[in-house]
Amino acid sequence: MKKNILRSALLEFKQHGYRDASMRQIAHTAGITPGNIYRYFASKEAILHELIQPTYERFVGYVLEIRRDMDNTHTKEADSSMIYLHKIQGTIVKLFNQSSPELSILLNRSEGSKYENVKQELTTVIFSILEKAFHTFQNSGSARRQEEENQAARMIAATIVEGMCIILRDYEDGDTIERLVDELIRIYFAGIGDKINRS
């Protein structure tokens, strides 16, 4: 029964985002009265919390782990950065595999809630990784050139994150998600590798 409400809420959050999700609509989808939801959840925020919190905590755990890894990696060689990025891929796929719809809401549709900055946090992490990889090769350019590289890295980080979010949005099957995230990251690596080689 709570399950029933949570299922309706998941649909509604997915469709309109947290802020624009309507309790009326959630209740209607669940086949009950709006007031009745409050027998099971204290508030709209509480529904989101119950739906998202476990995923969020796992998310935070992984991000911390990645950060720790990064701080402990001091290699200056080209390949090691690449290898390191590949290791991270596995971590990310694992996270996505465990709870894709919730993660999708956490990242894409949490505006107006306490989770609304999560996607940006993930982007920042990816950006840090890319920054490291780029600097291994290109710290010799002009100031303007460096700023441009910075923008590029930021853009790439954001698009990688967004790409993963799209996969989450469009697919629910774990294997499919894994395969597509794999594909996405392989494309970016190949593309970035090409970019680095040419510069």
Added chain:
Amino acid sequence: MKKNILRSALLEFKQHGYRDASMRQIAHTAGITPGNIYRYFASKEAILHELIQPTYERFVGYVLEIRRDMDNTHTKEADSSMIYLHKIQGTIVKLFNQSSPELSILLNRSEGSKYENVKQELTTVIFSILEKAFHTFQNSGSARRQEEENQAARMIAATIVEGMCIILRDYEDGDTIERLVDELIRIYFAGIGDKINRS
């Protein structure tokens, strides 16, 4: 004066999206009364229409043009697909360059309006292009393999579109947008080329 309102509306739509944009706020930014807006526009939707419609029509025009181009291109050779994709890139950048703020709203912040499916339409077009390019090389696989390629193409199309949307969202300067879109598409091309070569 309509210009004045449109300018305020653009800011508000950019910041909060169509659905959460406030007429009060638009009026306040324009230095007038909410009621007065209705002397110039019939509704919130009408403001969005006047703001976005030209860009939308140009957008549709480009999309049709690309579709026509594609239907007229029957080459089976590998390189021609690649070259063709490069031509498209130019078209897209041009569109972005002409009216980036409106395009950003059209693609990113039109939820709740009649334009809310535009991003998906663009994705479909990009998907068609990729489908063609992929099939030039890989129409020999099993049915399951072909479905997987389909999913991959769909994902790549969506992420390319999303990537361009992010660039629009984060930057306003035409040169910067052009450079970053360039970069993004180059990465995808290199990545996809690598993928095709390996398969």
Added chain:
Amino acid sequence: MKKNILRSALLEFKQHGYRDASMRQIAHTAGITPGNIYRYFASKEAILHELIQPTYERFVGYVLEIRRDMDNTHTKEADSSMIYLHKIQGTIVKLFNQSSPELSILLNRSEGSKYENVKQELTTVIFSILEKAFHTFQNSGSARRQEEENQAARMIAATIVEGMCIILRDYEDGDTIERLVDELIRIYFAGIGDKINRS
């Protein structure tokens, strides 16, 4: 079991007043389900009725008795009024002593129910008594002076009643209540005596 519910209701009414008392809370305190209350009572008002009605009826009885006494007392002498007031004090204290929590709710926390005017009724009675005592001495003033005396009597009546209500509100022990009501009325008598003597 009804006793059980009544006990919980008493606590809740005392704490939040009739209007803001929560059936949920009453049920919770009684260790049962809200719905189950309705096997024993038709409504929230019905609970209040069963809790308060006996006290209310006794209250009305005393008031009638006092009224009758008053109508039968035609003495014109000063002291007799004073003595008469002292007799009333005993009656009141007795009433308070018998069922102070219910009386407290009846007088202090019945807003929103059919009992909400009871305090005013009591005030009216006290006022009648005072009026009589005052008139014994002061029926020689001007019309304006008489109206002022009237207002004073009304005010004193109301404050005496309110004073007794406060005592009920703040204390539960019978002896303490008796002592404080005693004190209160003694103060008023002394004060009023002083007032009369000076006029």
Added chain:
Amino acid sequence: MKKNILRSALLEFKQHGYRDASMRQIAHTAGITPGNIYRYFASKEAILHELIQPTYERFVGYVLEIRRDMDNTHTKEADSSMIYLHKIQGTIVKLFNQSSPELSILLNRSEGSKYENVKQELTTVIFSILEKAFHTFQNSGSARRQEEENQAARMIAATIVEGMCIILRDYEDGDTIERLVDELIRIYFAGIGDKINRS
């Protein structure tokens, strides 16, 4: 127009108290729609604030003044306490005279708002005064006797405050209020004086 709403709100607050006052009802009394109130006030609390805050600030000022006076008075003689109490009376009457309906709400009907403890504060002040007066005479009793005196002082303080609140509740004319408060305090002084003399 704000005046209109404030007038309706004052009536509603007076009748049902802040917590149980209904915006619907306020709007209805003012002859407008509930939503329209929010053109003039941000919230129910904001209405109360605008209605009460000036009175509250004056109230706090007077209380501080009284406290300061009290701290500076170290006389041990009987009469000085009495004289001191008389001085306070003037201060209180002045306050009551300035804004009686607002003061009535502030003291009697602010439950559920930020002002809900104001009456208790005033009672505490009066209690401090009485404590001082009583101790001047009676610090020689047993512990139990002293506790009883404490309870009596507390009760008297509360009833004096409540008495003044009743006057505010029932009358609006400044002169009448002044006269009745005067009367009330004279009664208490005479009564208390009598009490002290007998002990």
Added chain:
DNA sequence: TATGAATGAGACTTCATTCAT
């Protein structure tokens, strides 16, 4: 006898929109 689910009215509040002036 008792429960837990459910309802419906009403609470405060927001906001696009209308309209008399």
Added chain:
DNA sequence: AATGAATGAAGTCTCATTCAT
């Protein structure tokens, strides 16, 4: 051309009450 007042529907949430089980 413009305003400020006003509305009504919808938002989240609470709660006395009902009812099938």
